[in-house]
Amino acid sequence: MSKPTIYSIAQRCGVSAATVSRAFNRPELVSEPVRKQIMAAARELGYQPSSAARGLVTGRAETIGLIVSDITNPFFPLLVRAVQRTAERMGSALMLVDAEESAAAEVAHVARLRSRVDGVIVASPRSSSAALREAARGLPCVLLNRPLRDLSSVICDNxxxxxxxxxxxxxxxxxxxxxxxxxxxxxxxxxxxxxxxxxxxxxxxxxxxxxxxxxxxxxxxxxxxxxxxxxxxxxxxxxxxxxxxxxxxxxxxxxxxxxxxxxxxxxxxxxxxxxxxxxxxxxxPMDDLGETAVQVLTRQIEAPGGAPEHVRLPGVFVARDSTGPRSGS
Amino acid sequence: MSKPTIYSIAQRCGVSAATVSRAFNRPELVSEPVRKQIMAAARELGYQPSSAARGLVTGRAETIGLIVSDITNPFFPLLVRAVQRTAERMGSALMLVDAEESAAAEVAHVARLRSRVDGVIVASPRSSSAALREAARGLPCVLLNRPLRDLSSVICDNxxxxxxxxxxxxxxxxxxxxxxxxxxxxxxxxxxxxxxxxxxxxxxxxxxxxxxxxxxxxxxxxxxxxxxxxxxxxxxxxxxxxxxxxxxxxxxxxxxxxxxxxxxxxxxxxxxxxxxxxxxxxxxPMDDLGETAVQVLTRQIEAPGGAPEHVRLPGVFVARDSTGPRSGS
DNA sequence: TCGGGGAATGAAAGCGATTGCATGGATTCT
DNA sequence: AGAATCCATGCAATCGCTTTCATTCCCCGA
The missing domain is CATH 3.40.50.2300 (Response regulator)
Incomplete structure (x- = not known):
């Protein structure tokens, strides 16, 4: 038999599909016994809501895009982790693309992601301001480490x-x-x-x-x-x-x-x-940078057309072993 | 005005939505002038097909998931890049999650990705074989650096x-x-x-x-x-x-x-x-590993229920400066 | 006893695309 | 010239879910 849908469950429980949907999204609207029964049936059938279907009606992909200029640069993994962690906390998945240092790839990727994500974070963009502006037209977007008046940005100021x-x-x-x-x-x-x-x-x-x-x-x-x-x-x-x-x-x-x-x-x-x-x-402050970027992006997504935000986080100096007293000369 | 759909374009060009859809997917079925007109209108309106809608009917998300055990481990960035690159070449996007070393997170993530991807690659899984098997039930899946009889795998043999x-x-x-x-x-x-x-x-x-x-x-x-x-x-x-x-x-x-x-x-x-x-x-051979994993996964997606594949790629020794003649003693 | 109000549920209309089938006009064959 | 073909296109159903509106039933107050 094919993938279970809300209808399979509805039928099995003798309720309507609407009720099944509500059992998941607005549980308080469904009576206790029915809800339990639905949940049980769902588990039993291994039901997973289709995010495509949900996305189609809600207009949200519950996904954000992250474009990094070069994933092999050791700067990024920590950032990726912070972004992914925060996105997940907000109920979103993370779509990652690596521009491999190419400015052209960067904007091409923004275009490609457009239809699959609710918004995108571009980390350390290499593209020109104009290209970025154009690429992000009508798409919630936050820039990381690159200020630009009309787009939101989160930068680390050292x-x-x-x-x-x-x-x-x-x-x-x-x-x-x-x-x-x-x-x-x-x-x-x-x-x-x-x-x-x-x-x-x-x-x-x-x-x-x-x-x-x-x-x-x-x-x-x-x-x-x-x-x-x-x-x-x-x-x-x-x-x-x-x-x-x-x-x-x-x-x-x-x-x-x-x-x-x-x-x-x-x-x-x-x-x-x-x-x-x-x-x-x-x-x-990687974790902060990533987290803030996601939060700003989320705000942009929820209030499209809102004014861009600009966040500035300071770096902090840390002395280790590669510096020391000037040699006596 | 809201986001353009095939209907906006259809209306604008005086054709039906079906024709617009065909103009994109099966251009050879649409007459040259109409096709051109549609493309022009699409470009003008900034049309982007909704992948949710397409996914709903085709049953494909055109997305694959990649779960890494720890993105901050320098082993992974190159792999991520190779996977992303290959996925893109096959027309798929990449959804990345970092399990942050936790076996539990690993299987939880597989479950979470289920509804959004066509299949998943799990790199260096930490989970038990049983947990993995269970998590991947009914979902195309390839394991990286971990052989398991009933699941496809790509391993690097050193x-x-x-x-x-x-x-x-x-x-x-x-x-x-x-x-x-x-x-x-x-x-x-x-x-x-x-x-x-x-x-x-x-x-x-x-x-x-x-x-x-x-x-x-x-x-x-x-x-x-x-x-x-x-x-x-x-x-x-x-x-x-x-x-x-x-x-x-x-x-x-x-x-x-x-x-x-x-x-x-x-x-x-x-x-x-x-x-x-x-x-x-x-x-x-990072690039090979990533590429092969995606290819194997793609095959699994296209022929669900097919026999698992097992690929073994050899590592190669390279001498540098951390080894040398034994000190004379 | 009857009406009002609230809680639980169902019916049905989309969301935006794909696709099988039907249609109509032009082309070609006999 | 009439029939058979074919090409370009339209119609309409469908994917799985959310959500509005309506409906039913029950409890309560007057």
Whole structure:
């Protein structure tokens, strides 16, 4: 026999389909004995409501989409987990797609998801503002780590944490710094660079800007090599992955960290605690970011056409072993 | 005005809804001019077919589910990417859930996904065979890295690659080995341990078994500490994450790798190339695994009730910097 | 005793697509 | 020229569920 429906159950219990539906969605409208009987029959038949049918009439897919620019970047798994967990708590499933670094794929995916989800979260979008705006037209959408006036956004602001990082190095005697810039298309990269520049200027210390480098391990090695061309003893890497590359490059060349150079990363991915030396970095509040994004999205879904929301969550500086006193020279 | 449907388009073009539907699904049945007109109107109105409605009548969700035991384990991102990519190529979307290490969550998620997907892939399941069998009853399902007679499975078999790893160490003069076992609930762990035992016995070398350890960085550090209690110069870690922990612990205690001890990991996660020293390990054919899993699943979906398939893909040994000649003693 | 009100249930109308069958006009064959 | 074909299209049923409105029945107050 085929898949059980509310009708199978209705028939079996001698009630109408409407009652079965109510037993599930508005149990208080159904008398106790009938409800119990229905539930029993449902369990027995292994009934599962068809979400397609429900979605068709309610107009809700109970699903949200998450587009990440590159799932292999260690930044994302924690985010994915937070988003999925929150979505589930709100009764929604998560549809995930990986844009594999391509801006075009990003907007194509938004289009593809349109008909299957109630809304989408785009994490670290690479696309142009115009493309994003266009792609999200008429679809609840929140951007992660990319502000845009007409779309909701949740961003992690590391500005003040990076100031702290600077101060931390300064206190350790460092006076000459290098900024290893991240990809120019990344809003986060621009913002971080800006924060560090501002700090350096305010502090009146020397800052050499290098890059941009790709946000990969390899990019980090290149950055490490470039760093060694300078006399800077304190280096700000764009993110942890880059920082790890730097560390590897320095280690490979026999340069001691933090003995000879101090390196700070950003994001505090799992990797950061794992490498040797463990990375001094800026912790992004992943769980909060993911949770907030889902909540904002949910609000957008429930009140379509509402004003976009913009949430800013600060990162926090955390000192570990990749930074230390400036070597006596 | 509300969301466009085939009726809006039909009306606008002076044709029936059926024709519009055909224009999309069976274009060869619609005359050229009409088809063009419909397409134009669709584009203009920003029409997107409702997948709920289509799903209701076709009985297909065009979606597959992927349940991973722990998305933060670096093993998974590559797999997720491969699965998503393949699913997309087959016209399906990917619904992802993270069981967060819980066996109970695993089966609960299968149940929850039932009504929204055409089938599910369960990666590295932690649940008991009986629970899995029960959860997958009547739902196309393929297991990844866990064989089970009545369910399809795709597994990565590292047995022969681990033999290679052993030989590699042996050639480098190692004669005393440690096996740092992984979680006892993991089929992969059991299988790997078995392979190594077999090799050691065959080779007639000494093998000390330690563990089980959790498959985390911390677990690896413990394993590292345990390793140092022994005289073994060659260590087989359960996986790369564990191996990284071992490396960190040894580094922390000033033990040189590969100078004093050689360590081999397993899986070849991104991490493996990243750490210092880079990890000698066994590469799992991630892309193949993901792709094959989706293909097998698709077959199951198309021919429900067909016999389960079992695919076995071999890992391949790769030597890097965490192994080397046994220190002269 | 009778009417009003509330609780439990049923009937039926969609939701937006797909699809088998029917139809009508143009084309082709004899 | 009349019949047989075929192509493009329309009609209408259907998928499984939710939800409005109506109905029935029972209890209570006057």
């Amino acid at each position: 500005t003040s944490a990076l100031f702290d990082a600077g101060e931390h190095l300064y206190k350790h005697g460092h006076r000459s710094f290098a900024l290893l810039a991240g990809p120019s298309a990344s809003w986060a990269a621009a913002r971080r660079s800006q924060a560090i520049r501002r700090w350096a200027r305010g502090r009146g210390v020397e800052l050499t800007e290098l890059g941009p480098f790709r946000a990969t391990f390899k990019g980090g090695r290149q950055a490490g090599a470039a760093l060694l061309e300078t006399a800077a003893t304190g280096a700000f890497a764009f993110d942890d992955l880059t920082a790890c590359g730097v560390l590897a490059e320095l280690a490979g060349r026999g340069v001691a960290v933090p003995g000879e150079r101090s390196v700070v990363g950003c994001d505090d991915v799992l990797l950061a605690k794992t490498v040797t030396p463990s990375l001094t970095t800026v912790t992004a | 047995t022969s690659a681990l033999f290679d790893a052993g030989e590699h160490l042996y050639k480098h003069g190692h004669r005393s080995f440690a096996l740092l076992a992984g979680p006892s609930a993991s089929w992969a762990a059991a299988r790997r341990s078995q392979a190594i035992r077999r090799w050691a016995r065959g080779r007639g070398v000494e093998l000390t078994e330690l563990g089980p350890f959790r498959a985390t960085f911390k677990g690896g550090r413990q394993a590292g500490a345990a390793l140092l209690e022994t005289a073994a110069t060659g260590a087989f870690a359960f996986d790369d994450l564990t191996a990284c922990g071992v490396l960190a612990e040894l580094a922390g205690r000033g033990v040189a790798v590969p100078g004093e001890r050689s360590v081999v990991g397993c899986d070849d996660v991104l991490l493996a190339k990243t750490v210092t020293p880079s990890l000698t390990t066994v590469t799992a």
